[in-house]
Amino acid sequence: MTDATTPTPKRASLLAVDERTRKRNAAEARFKIYGIVAICVGVLSLVVLLAAILSNGIPAFQRTVVQVPVTVTQEQYDAAESTLFKTKEYEGLFVAALSAELTSAGIEADISSGALERLVGKVGNNLRQFYTANEVQLGQEVLFEVPAASRIDRYFKGTLAVENITADNRFIQPQDLDVAEAMKDAGLMATVFDWNFITGVDTGVDNPGGAGIGASVLGSLLMMFVVLFLALPIGVAASIYLEEFAPKNRLTDFIEVNISNLAAVPSIVFGILGLAVFIQYMHLPQSAPLVGGFVLTLMTLPTIIISTRASLKSVPPSIRDAALGVGASKMQAVFHHVLPLAAPGILTGTIIGLAQALGETAPLLLIGMVGFVARYPETFLGGLEGPNSALPAQIYNWVSRSDAVFTEKAWGGIIILLIFLLTMNIIAILLRRRFERRW
């Protein structure tokens, strides 16, 4: 009971902030500062990461080339083709053209066979291949673009210092760099975009500059193809059954818990499982994108199942009631109404699962997808079965090689990997935006 005679307590002025409020406000301000600091740390590390990747990786997309106009006549071609050491003859023709250019540019240089090799490597075969394929070009001037030797390339990219070149170095000599500088000034040498890095295949230590990531991109795409066509139908079917049809009992609870656990299993465990089951027991080919796809499917399934179940759950039950109420069967209700509404969520989950699988390296190491792949597969099926590498495995492989050019290529490979991941995430976001429904 309220006592009418109780005097109302004296109220402090609203204009003055009391002790409690002041403390609360201070706590709130502190929390905001923590938040801002946390965000700053996050953004800063992202900036540092991106800057490091871009500054190290961009040179991988550029390449120093020697551009020399060469004219080979029909007689010279016939003469070269009739000798035993054909490429040697073509090299002579190239040297002749190059020294003519050097003389007209006023550069004095020794381009004996040793010096030429230090400058551009072996070029005879390039010429021969071109002319045997394009005989019509005989007698006409053709601008040949020959990749410069990797040391020259590194010198122009600033990763090779003159002081570090010893006199007995058989790959490069200090005077070669002077010649290269002069050639660059004369327009005989240029830095161009290196398409070969994107389309090419892996190379050995004799030609690190020519290594490309194309074959391993193809390997990754083949694996994603396998993952998409296995994990999406299996995952979606499993989640629809679990979410819409399965009775809720101990067994389904147990399955649910285990699916969540599977999502947290380290990927290398899936790798060793793939090795034991697919390769050692089922005798599927080693290093094949097919097996890689199987392993990554196992790894992606829990992600897809969890996200699909979440998006099925988010469809309001009133839609199911409405469908059942007009006499739709359970399956019609799910496939005509629930699934279309859950589709954007399912697709987003699938793409995120695929992106995870694309960046996965550990399981691929165990099934041998880190090999040296110097050829594109000839057919689609051959590509699935034949040995191949994958983007992250190729990057890992390059980093472990000694030549600094390969390290640069690895950074370049990371940029390509990130572009793929970014594209997939953007597609996921766009899908979500595009199909978001109101009800």
Add this chain to the structure above:
Amino acid sequence: MYDDTRLTEGDVASMNTKISAKGVDVFYGDNHAIKDVNVEIKDKTVTAFIGPSGCGKSTFLRCINRMNDTIDVCRVTGDIRLDGEDINDKRVDPVQLRARVGMVFQKPNPFPKSIYDNIAYGPRIHGLARNKAELDEIVEKSLRRGAIWDEVKDRLNAPGTGLSGGQQQRLCIARAVATQPEVLLMDEPCSALDPIATGQVEELIDELRQSYSVVIVTHSMQQAARVSQKTAFFHLGNLVEYGDTGDIFTKPEDPRTEAYITGRIG
């Protein structure tokens, strides 16, 4: 006490029993939600189920088209017959039953599709139309039945979710009648609507009585009095009293009914 209450004048038009329930019990797990309910619902009549929240009136309504099948823990015993056929018989497919016993839900729940597709969905899955022209005809007839044709005839391809709440509910009623049911179950169809939309839906329910047996669950006693010819009062899972609406509201036999309609319990 209810001066604004207008009792429906019309007598029960038909004395044919459409649905008969005998000894119906419903259990949610261990919870005994419906206790031994016996009721005979007449054809071409509006029957109202009234009672306080949680008394089991919606649960009983959902037994009539076996919507409770979708709830795992729910168990129904007893005998419910539609035109003398046991609806819980093993041979009965609930899908066929639900085509004959349509349902309108508490919250308007149109499919997130076009108005046309909302109506056409039921006839399509039950194969009621042989061609597009027949389907168009069914859609138009149903929308007219739902008293919403004039409002939507120019925008049949607009999404059903874009309509106002009252329009959505009438669309849902039109969707329910599109499968040519014999019974329409309505679970508090007006609880999410404003008074004007409620008035429109109530008018519609009175018209629907010409063709269907309508069972409506409602919280509003005025609504029960306005639209129904028969009223059943549920309390704590028991069917306390069932009779002509006029009798229930003017001379209830059971003290609990009287207490509820005069506002003392509920």
